[in-house]
Amino acid sequence: MNPRSKSVLASSAVLSALLLAATPSVAAEKKYDPGASDTEIKIGQTVPHSGPGSLYGVLGRVGEAYFEMLNEKGGINGRKVRFFTKDDAYSAPKAVEATRQLVEQEEVLALYGSLGTAPQTAVHKYLNSKGVPQLLLNTGASKWNDPKHFKWTLAGLPLYPTEARILAKYVLSVKPDAKVAILYQNDDFGRDFLGPFKKVLENAGGKAKVVAEASYDLTDPTIDSQLINLSKSGADVFYNITTGKATSQSIRKVAELGWKPLQLLSAGSTGRSILHAAGFDNAKGIVAISYVKDIGSPKYANDSDVKAFEALREKYLPNVAADNSIAFAGYGQAAAMAEILRRCGDNLTRANVLKQASMLGGFRAPHMLDDVSYSYSPTDYTSIKTLHTMEFDGKEWQISEKAVTE
Numbered sequence: 001m002n003p004r005s006k007s008v009l010a011s012s013a014v015l016s017a018l019l020l021a022a023t024p025s026v027a028a029e030k031k032y033d034p035g036a037s038d039t040e041i042k043i044g045q046t047v048p049h050s051g052p053g054s055l056y057g058v059l060g061r062v063g064e065a066y067f068e069m070l071n072e073k074g075g076i077n078g079r080k081v082r083f084f085t086k087d088d089a090y091s092a093p094k095a096v097e098a099t100r101q102l103v104e105q106e107e108v109l110a111l112y113g114s115l116g117t118a119p120q121t122a123v124h125k126y127l128n129s130k131g132v133p134q135l136l137l138n139t140g141a142s143k144w145n146d147p148k149h150f151k152w153t154l155a156g157l158p159l160y161p162t163e164a165r166i167l168a169k170y171v172l173s174v175k176p177d178a179k180v181a182i183l184y185q186n187d188d189f190g191r192d193f194l195g196p197f198k199k200v201l202e203n204a205g206g207k208a209k210v211v212a213e214a215s216y217d218l219t220d221p222t223i224d225s226q227l228i229n230l231s232k233s234g235a236d237v238f239y240n241i242t243t244g245k246a247t248s249q250s251i252r253k254v255a256e257l258g259w260k261p262l263q264l265l266s267a268g269s270t271g272r273s274i275l276h277a278a279g280f281d282n283a284k285g286i287v288a289i290s291y292v293k294d295i296g297s298p299k300y301a302n303d304s305d306v307k308a309f310e311a312l313r314e315k316y317l318p319n320v321a322a323d324n325s326i327a328f329a330g331y332g333q334a335a336a337m338a339e340i341l342r343r344c345g346d347n348l349t350r351a352n353v354l355k356q357a358s359m360l361g362g363f364r365a366p367h368m369l370d371d372v373s374y375s376y377s378p379t380d381y382t383s384i385k386t387l388h389t390m391e392f393d394g395k396e397w398q399i400s401e402k403a404v405t406e
Contacts, residue, residue: 028346035109036348041076041341044084044102047115047138051089052218055244055273056115058320059138060085062330063113065316066338076341079348084108088119090218095119096126103132110135110353112337113156113330117141117189128152133353135340136333140268141192145381147358152350154357154376156333157268158384160192162406163289167264168200170287170389171237175262177207181235183226183250185242186215193241193266211235216246223249231259239264240286244274251278251286262287271325272296275392284394289387291372292332296323297396305332305366332367336374339363371403 035042049057067081075081084106088095095116102108110133114120117139124143127134128150136156137144140163144155171178180201184190194213201208212233214226223246230238231254238261240250247269254263265288272295275283293300300306309331313320320327341348343356357376364373375385385406390399 030346031349031352033109033349033351034107036079038079040080040082041348042082042084042106042108043337043341044086044106044108044111045114046086046088046095046098046102046111046119047113048090049085049087051091053090053116053244056090056138056326057087058324058327059113059115059330059333061317061320062312062327063334065312066331066334068316069312070338076338077345081338081341088114088116090116090119092119092122096122099123099126103127103130108132109348109350112136112340113138113333115139117192118187121188124150124153131350133350133357135353135357136336138268138333139189140383141188143188144383147379147381152354154381155383156336158289158291158387159382160189160266161196162382162385163267163387164193164195164197165200166289166387166389166404166406167239167287168197171262171264172201172204172206172208175208175237178237178262179209179211179233179235180237180239181212181214181230181233181261182210182239183214183216183223183230183242184239185246186217189243190215190241193239197239216242218243218246220246224253227253227257227259231257235261237262237264240269241266243269245277247274248277251275251282255279255282264288267291270390270392270397272323273321273326280392280394283392286392288390288392288397290390290397290399291369291384291387292325292329292367293369294397294399295325295328295367299396308366328367332365336360336363336365369399369403 047056047060048054063083067083071080086098088098112135115138120137134153140155140157140160142159142161144153184194198210212230214230216223242250263286265286267289270288309328340356344352358378360374361376362373372386375382386403388400388403390397
């Protein structure tokens with residue numbers, strides 16, 4: 001090739017590059033489903049703001065505060081978040097009514113952080129038939145890990161069978177000949193803990209065994225009679241599968257009876273507000289599973305996530321106690337939902353919200369311990385696989401140094 005030809009080719013290349021640079025770039029196409037637009041994103045949840053589970057209503061109030069804070073800073077990817085938290089009173093029929101309102105009247109893009117196995121079971125098929133994401137549920141029922149049949153639903157708590165199996169293995173390690181008494185909530189929540197725990201003991205083939213069981217309903221005013229009978233069983237381990245008021249009552253009653261078993265508690269019932277109602281002295285020695293920072297412990301006083309929550313609480317929720325661990329968990333879940341929406345960018349379709357949620361594995365929400373993160377994948381909706389054991393010393397939870405991964 002002669003020098004002149006090379007010069008012409010070079011000039012053409014430069015001209016092409018200049019023309020390309022001058023051509024306006026084509027922006028990625030924005031995609032929206034109901035509940036999303038150029039200016040806002042609508043999301044919702046149902047939690048018990050009243051009734052027997054009203055202790056958990058603070059989850060909704062924290063969500064409102066968190067998204068108000070985000071909106072004041074410009075929202076998510078330039079869009080303000082409209083968050084609706086409706087009262088279902090921990091009632092399945094009310095959860096159905098409230099959820100339908102969110103989907104059909106408010107037209108939310110997705111739901112997150114709704115609470116309770118029974119209430120969420122009541123809307124499980126409905127939301128999946130509508131293709132509405134049902135994310136970060138405040139329940140760890142095993143049924144939520146079913147991406148093949150119910151792909152729109154993901155739990156936000158460790159799955160109950162995971163927790164139960166780790167606690168059963170703990171019992172076998174410290175009391176290989178344990179005699180276990182169990183009190184459980186008479187619904188899917190209680191049975192999801194009960195079966196896997198018993199299975200581990202049975203498969204161990206040793207002397208450890210369940211010697212007594214009793215159930216209770218959420219509407220029961222007290223559980224005194226059940227605990228009196230369990231205390232007479234000769235059990236030296238008490239597995240307490242209860243929630244809210246029933247947890248406080250049961251811990252207090254065990255102490256009143258002078259019964260001194262090794263007590264196991266479900267992770268969702270380890271909050272300081274619950275233990276405070278039971279009496280910290282009465283709760284001393286209780287063992288549970290942990291994956292979150294103990295918001296009331298001095299050891300986390302300078303933790304950056306705890307300090308951020310405290311700033312939010314002081315500004316928007318001054319009537320919520322500084323050591324309210326349920327509120328802190330709600331803060332972490334709201335941050336996780338915000339992260340899902342942030343990752344969606346301008347593709348705010350329900351399908352993409354689900355996709356981003358199912359790929360959240362490795363993300364650590366602010367309330368989680370430093371070595372714990374979500375473990376979701378598109379084919380396995382197990383929410384959290386790495387857990388610690390912890391023991392309450394009468395003032396705070398002492399968390400094991402080594403985590404356990406199932």
